[in-house]
Amino acid sequence: MAENEKQSLKDKVFESQVWRSIFRHGYADTHRNRVLQVAGNVFLHLHPTKTRRHALRIRFTWCAGGVTFLLFLVTVVTGVILMFYYRPTGEHAYIDIKMLEFDVPFGMVIRNMHRWAAHAMVIAVWVHMFRVFMTGSYKPPREFNWVIGVILLVLTLLLSFTGYLLPWDQLAIWAVTVGTNMARATPLLGHEGPFYELVGVNARYDARSFLIAGQVVGPPALLRFYVLHCIFIPIAASVLMIVHFWRVRKDGGISGPM
Amino acid sequence: MPIIKPVNPDGTDPSQATWSRRDFFALTGWAGFLGGISAGLLAFGRFMFPRVLFEPATAFKAGFPVEYSSGEVSERWIKAQRTWIIRDGKGFCAIEAKCTHLGCTPRWFKDANKFKCPCHGSGFKGFAEGMDSVTVGINFEGPAPRPLERIKVALAEDGQLLIDKGPRFRFEKDEWGKPGSFLKVG
Ligand code: HEM
Ligand code: FES
Numbered sequence: 260m261a262e263n264e265k266q267s268l269k270d271k272v273f274e275s276q277v278w279r280s281i282f283r284h285g286y287a288d289t290h291r292n293r294v295l296q297v298a299g300n301v302f303l304h305l306h307p308t309k310t311r312r313h314a315l316r317i318r319f320t321w322c323a324g325g326v327t328f329l330l331f332l333v334t335v336v337t338g339v340i341l342m343f344y345y346r347p348t349g350e351h352a353y354i355d356i357k358m359l360e361f362d363v364p365f366g367m368v369i370r371n372m373h374r375w376a377a378h379a380m381v382i383a384v385w386v387h388m389f390r391v392f393m394t395g396s397y398k399p400p401r402e403f404n405w406v407i408g409v410i411l412l413v414l415t416l417l418l419s420f421t422g423y424l425l426p427w428d429q430l431a432i433w434a435v436t437v438g439t440n441m442a443r444a445t446p447l448l449g450h451e452g453p454f455y456e457l458v459g460v461n462a463r464y465d466a467r468s469f470l471i472a473g474q475v476v477g478p479p480a481l482l483r484f485y486v487l488h489c490i491f492i493p494i495a496a497s498v499l500m501i502v503h504f505w506r507v508r509k510d511g512g513i514s515g516p517m
Numbered sequence: 518m519p520i521i522k523p524v525n526p527d528g529t530d531p532s533q534a535t536w537s538r539r540d541f542f543a544l545t546g547w548a549g550f551l552g553g554i555s556a557g558l559l560a561f562g563r564f565m566f567p568r569v570l571f572e573p574a575t576a577f578k579a580g581f582p583v584e585y586s587s588g589e590v591s592e593r594w595i596k597a598q599r600t601w602i603i604r605d606g607k608g609f610c611a612i613e614a615k616c617t618h619l620g621c622t623p624r625w626f627k628d629a630n631k632f633k634c635p636c637h638g639s640g641f642k643g644f645a646e647g648m649d650s651v652t653v654g655i656n657f658e659g660p661a662p663r664p665l666e667r668i669k670v671a672l673a674e675d676g677q678l679l680i681d682k683g684p685r686f687r688f689e690k691d692e693w694g695k696p697g698s699f700l701k702v703g
Binding site (some may be wrong): 436437438440472473474479 | 570620
């Protein structure tokens with residue numbers, strides 16, 4: 260192809276109305292433009308416009324928060340894919356998981372990605388918290404982000420717990436029986452907890468039956484956990500993650516070495 | 518330019534009033550908003566407790582007393598009803614197979630003469646030929662804080678045993694002697 264033909268093809272593409280409607284102007288790789296690109300992009304604008312050198316030191320952050328977020332994204336993507344087959348009912352749940360494992364092409368990969376990413380996320384979030392503690396990054400002005408972090412930690416554990424019931428096998432049912440039985444001892448709201456008389460809760464109406472929709476871990480509990488696992492907790496966690504990252508930026512970026 | 522001050526029809530200064538119109542609307546707005554949200558939350562709280570639960574009935578007929586021999590832990594109803602029926606020289610008692618730690622189903626080990634929970638290892642005293650059933654189900658190892666709960670045993674009109682998991686009898690509340698916790702059969 261002759262040089263000028265190449266050039267005219269390039270012009271046809273890059274000067275076309277379609278291209279121009281998406282990218283308003285050409286891009287000169289200057290300092291100013293890099294900053295503007297980050298600040299002006301809907302997906303990137305949570306980033307600081309400028310990153311200090313120390314913030315990239317892997318030995319300081321271990322990127323544990325970043326890893327946690329990446330693993331969260333993996334669970335979201337693979338989880339949504341699993342939802343194409345999984346039905347949260349007493350008759351179907353167990354057999355649908357079996358089907359995903361043995362009859363759906365790549366089903367086993369997707370299921371295991373979801374499972375391992377979920378386990379790894381729980382580990383990563385603890386590592387991240389440990390790192391934030393050890394580097395003293397919870398100190399002012401970052402106290403509030405620590406608080407948001409604690410809620411994110413709880414939500415991560417709840418995601419793990421609610422997901423654990425969904426395979427609907429013996430391990431799942433008894434683990435959740437044990438786990439939700441602890442809710443009986445909730446102060447005020449559990450029917451075996453301290454001060455339960457003050458509220459007047461009983462086995463039929465208390466924190467545990469709120470969670471499992473009755474007194475035994477049965478199909479209604481499965482449905483309830485499914486909704487919590489796939490809708491409620493992921494949305495709550497996403498909202499808080501947005502605030503978390505925003506606050507990292509607003510609190511002056513990643514804290515520096517002491 | 519002269520500053521024009523707003524004046525009420527009666528000549529008073531509106532900014533001196535304790536309540537401006539703006540305050541009033543802001544407050545009603547917030548009250549309406551918060552009231553609506555709270556009503557919604559309360560309704561949701563109630564919504565999560567259905568009036569009807571589709572759970573297995575608590576009472577069942579367990580056959581005639583003659584079908585049980587004295588001195589053994591009967592596992593006949595363990596799969597279907599999660600219940601052990603125990604007959605000693607004086608009569609019957611029934612134990613729900615539900616660990617008092619966190620609710621798993623313990624297993625009966627005849628040879629070791631104890632009930633053992635697979636979840637965290639709680640152990641409860643067993644029962645054998647010639648024993649009195651008063652000590653069956655008392656916790657002696659593992660995390661379970663109290664003995665297994667006994668449930669109601671009675672005779673139905675047709676002479677069968679009638680077991681009811683609704684009324685429960687707890688050792689630590691001194692309820693194992695209460696009517697219903699034990700069925701005397703001559
Ligand atoms: C879903 C869980 C979480 C995610 C996805 C997450 C993500 C992140 C990310 C990406 C950062 C940037 C720095 C880094 O990568 O280390 C960060 C910083 C931070 N996180 Fe988290 N985090 C989570 C949970 C927590 C928890 C459990 C805590 C503590 C209780 C916490 C407290 C903080 C604090 C204080 C900072 C600022 C650290 C600094 O400026 O050096 N986060 N988080
Ligand atoms: S539930 Fe039986 S020992 Fe924990």
